[in-house]
Amino acid sequence: MKKARSFVVVLSLAASSIIAKNPGPVTGVEGLDELKKEKGLFKTTLINPDVDFSSYSQLCPNGVLLQFHSSGLRHDDALAGSLVRRRNRTAEIPEGEDLETFRQVINDAVVGELGSSERIELVEDGGPRTLIVRATVTDIVTDIASKSGKSGQDPKPFSVQGDITFDLIDAETGVILARVSERRKSRKTDDSAKPPDAGAEWANIWVWAEQAAADLRQELERVLNEDRG
Numbered sequence: 001m002k003k004a005r006s007f008v009v010v011l012s013l014a015a016s017s018i019i020a021k022n023p024g025p026v027t028g029v030e031g032l033d034e035l036k037k038e039k040g041l042f043k044t045t046l047i048n049p050d051v052d053f054s055s056y057s058q059l060c061p062n063g064v065l066l067q068f069h070s071s072g073l074r075h076d077d078a079l080a081g082s083l084v085r086r087r088n089r090t091a092e093i094p095e096g097e098d099l100e101t102f103r104q105v106i107n108d109a110v111v112g113e114l115g116s117s118e119r120i121e122l123v124e125d126g127g128p129r130t131l132i133v134r135a136t137v138t139d140i141v142t143d144i145a146s147k148s149g150k151s152g153q154d155p156k157p158f159s160v161q162g163d164i165t166f167d168l169i170d171a172e173t174g175v176i177l178a179r180v181s182e183r184r185k186s187r188k189t190d191d192s193a194k195p196p197d198a199g200a201e202w203a204n205i206w207v208w209a210e211q212a213a214a215d216l217r218q219e220l221e222r223v224l225n226e227d228r229g
């Protein structure tokens with residue numbers, strides 16, 4: 001049997017505005033066993049019911065991790081531990097300026113939306129009373145590579161879909177306190193959603209990331225205001 005080739009690109013995005021300088025120990029998965037499923041805006045909403053979220057007053061974005069997959073990759077379906085679902089499809093991998101713009105648009109949309117919350121302050125450094133936000137988008141499928149390289153033609157609006165996961169992590173302990181995730185697909189929007197420093201062809205991707213971050217912000221504000229005692 002011919003072994004399927006795979007190409008995985010992992011990118012840690014640098015934000016144009018607020019992004020963690022010294023976020024703390026966020027690489028592990030400690031705390032996942034304590035998370036309980038709740039109803040929420042995401043298909044999967046897992047929260048530690050014993051945590052007093054009202055004690056947190058700061059939010060520290062940890063950048064966005066992107067992962068592209070080509071056909072032939074098989075992964076265990078994820079709920080809490082693994083972040084990658086089982087898929088089998090061919091994916092276009094953006095390159096050069098397209099790739100840089102792609103990651104910047106997503107990162108700016110997420111950071112900008114989270115920064116609009118009046119309930120919690122966005123900061124650059126993790127510390128006491130700080131929640132780190134770790135955003136991961138895996139199994140990404142996009143048409144950027146196939147649409148943007150045609151000479152003399154304006155590209156049509158790009159599309160994207162991927163498994164979006166947000167982890168809320170205690171900045172001092174590195175323990176995951178909440179996780180929300182689901183697979184989302186971009187939808188057609190108008191030019192009014194044009195992201196800063198990017199053309200109208202990026203509007204769908206901008207809104208896709210912004211809406212996911214908006215749902216995260218609403219969930220975060222809910223638990224911050226909720227008496228979970």
